[in-house]
Amino acid sequence: MSSLEPPVPSSEAPDPKRWLALAVIAVAQLMIVLDASIVNIALPSAQKDLGISDADRQWVVTAYTLTFGGLLLLGGRIADFAGRKRILVVGLIGFAAASALGGIASNAALLYSARGLQGLFAALMAPAALSLISVTFTEPKERATAFGVFGAIAGGGAAIGLIVGGVLTEYASWRWCLGVNVPIALLAALAALRFVRESKAEGDTKYDIPGAVLVTVGLASLVYGFTEAAKLKDPGRSMEVMGWTAPGTMTFLGVAIVLLVAFVLWERRTANPLLPLRVALDRNRGGSYLVFLFVGAGLFAMFLFLTFYFQATLGYTPLRSGFAFLPFSIGIIAGAGVISQLLPRLGPKPIMLPGLASATIGMLLLTRVTADTSYWTHVLPSLVLLSVGMAAVFIPASSTALVGVGSHDAGVASALLNTSQQVGGSLGTALLNTLYGGAVTAFVTDNLRGAANPKQVAADSLVHGYHVAFFWGGMLLLAALVAATLLIVAKKDDIPAEGAAAVA
Secondary structure: OOOOOOOOOOOOOOOOOHHHHHHHHHHHHHHHHHHHHHHHHHHHHHHHHHOOOOOOOOHHHHHHHHHHHHHHHHHHHHHHHHOHHHHHHHHHHHHHHHHHHHHOOOOHHHHHHHHHHHHHHHHHHHHHHHHHHHHHOOOHHHHHHHHHHHHHHHHHHHHHHHHHHHHHHHHOOOOHHHHOHHHHHHHHHHHHHHHOOOOOOOOOOOOOHHHHHHHHHHHHHHHHHHHHHOOEOOOOOOOOEOOOOOHHHHHHHHHHHHHHHHHHHHHHHOOOOOOOHHHHHOHHHHHHHHHHHHHHHHHHHHHHHHHHHHHHHOOOOHHHHHHHHHHHHHHHHHHHHHHHHHHHHHOOHHHHHHHHHHHHHHHHHHHHOOOOOOHHHHHHHHHHHHHHHHHHHHHHHHHHOOOOOOHHHHHHHHHHHHHHHHHHHHHHHHHHHHHHHHHHHHHHHHHOOOOOOHHHHHHHHHHHHHHHHHHHHHHHHHHHHHHHHHHOOOOHHHOOOOOOOOOO
């Protein structure tokens, strides 16, 4: 995640407070990464407490990822032009306020709004934090160390979030999964004022506000259209879902298409585009963005449905659920070390394709789980295949996203990679939750009449819904494999010297 235009390293003496500044930046990055996974573990409890429907529960995830991904590029411009330290502090304070609002939410709408605000302020913090590393660490060896710390947090933050989310939900309340951010963010903001040096970009400082509005509202309408398709027509008397051809569904999907097409046309003609189309239309870079889009769509949904499988079907506590995901995080961290050594020797494609194949198989194996299967024989092997596969995708795809890009576009090229993953996560979570809801409803309708044990039918319907979600999650990963096969042509000599150190 980077700001639009990477800052030129300063020739001044190194900042004597640079390592303290790195600690502050690391805390900001940790909150951003942690907040996606910590809420997943808390979601079943929040859903029950606030009476959120199965169709709408995905908004707790997508409200965050959608605003984060949709506004990330604009956030990079704002940080560069308004001052990176200033925007980091604003982001931290805003993130604290949004977290507090979510922690005291009395209804679903307030929780969704708080999560959206968290995403907005994360979109300010993330590019500001990364750019500050670039300007604070000017000596190559120190910069590599700083980016190493940043990358380790990006990789390990999800694991920390899963465990912390489990502890807080089980021993306190799901609300503390949001409230815990408040003191941390405020202390980090105070530390940033003292230890972080201000910097900003010079020159053209115009913002593409129309572009940001078009793409964010367009994506939100698309997600809402997916959600409408899963809602019941008459929950009191009928189990029939509204479906894809319902007027509400078609309206939102139609609006989404119009707005997203308008966004592309606007970006072609505006003098200061949010997304220079030349960046995305290159074969290697475009392929990388598609891979991250499909991978994000499948992966975010996997976390959502496995969380409910663990807690609603297997009866795991939130803490045990967090530990159940731990092999996935460990696998990515361990695999990343190996893949980073292999990439310069083999090039991106020979690593990426087996990785995507492994991840696809891992996702499809999850369709074998039932209410009686063992975690060790059914879930763990799938998580291992998924984690090893993802490590073999993230690093090469991050590098090919920067192939052939000029210095003027390097920042937006790396930021767009993270945007693709977040937007993919939003759309995938909404789409697969809709398919899940339709599958559960159809199963109950087909099997409830005359059933000797209605409770068993209801329990079996959930497992059937998980199977459908995991199957289509596998298809999304397969689509990523097809995109990488057809579009990625970069060789090992084409990879930028610094790879994608700035991509997290």
